[in-house]
Amino acid sequence: MNEQEMHMISDEYLVAKAKQGDQEAFDILCKRYHLLVKKSSYSYFLQGADRDDVWQEGMIGLYKAICDYQFEKNVPFFHFARLCITRQVVSAVKASTRQKHAILNSSLSFERKEQVDFSDGLSLVERFHLELDDSPEERFVNRENWHDFKSFLLETLTCLEYDVLRYYIDGWTYEEIANHLSVSLKSVDNALQRIKRKVTKRWLNDRGLARQYYA
């Protein structure tokens, strides 16, 4: 499919195809909504976390929007996606402020100029946009990261773990997940601990730290 053909296809049509498992439609939507995700996610900053971590939250929001979009409600997909992306990023920032997640603490908005003291008066977000400004290479790398991570989850997690993760990300409690999946609360607990271990291992591997960490 060439660039021109791609632009002529409606979001709603692509969502329908993506829901049916069409990878190309999914890729096109990712490409089309990349900027929106970037705008939404880069408005926030999680200290101690990569810039990509927040961006990834935004992409999770987009993924949820594709999965949950209901055609019969006649709401344009764009509006629904924007809502899902923003909600996902805000939830992540809120979660990061919990003392329990100390490593991700101290989130602050990039928009507020008074939180930093730059002589040129630019806010953090404006500064970031200047620094990042959407190079094609960066777009490509980010998209690859997202697909890599999604593949990693599908390949590495068991069915139970994958289901638990999906509901956990949606904000369900252990008890709700356990009831919904007809497993014990402890099974949900254990599944989440395994998921965290696997994701941590992957994270360390990606950064070449696994050997030191597990030594």
Place this chain on the structure above:
DNA sequence: ACGGTAGTTCTCTAAATGTT
């Protein structure tokens, strides 16, 4: 504001079971 309490979540560990 502070301390107590209950419920939830996290961490570590050991053991049982299934698969290769």
Place this chain on the structure above:
DNA sequence: AACATTTAGAGAACTACCGT
């Protein structure tokens, strides 16, 4: 046998709520 997956217990950490 080795490894992966799952289950379970115990205790710590955290959050929200309530009474003082």
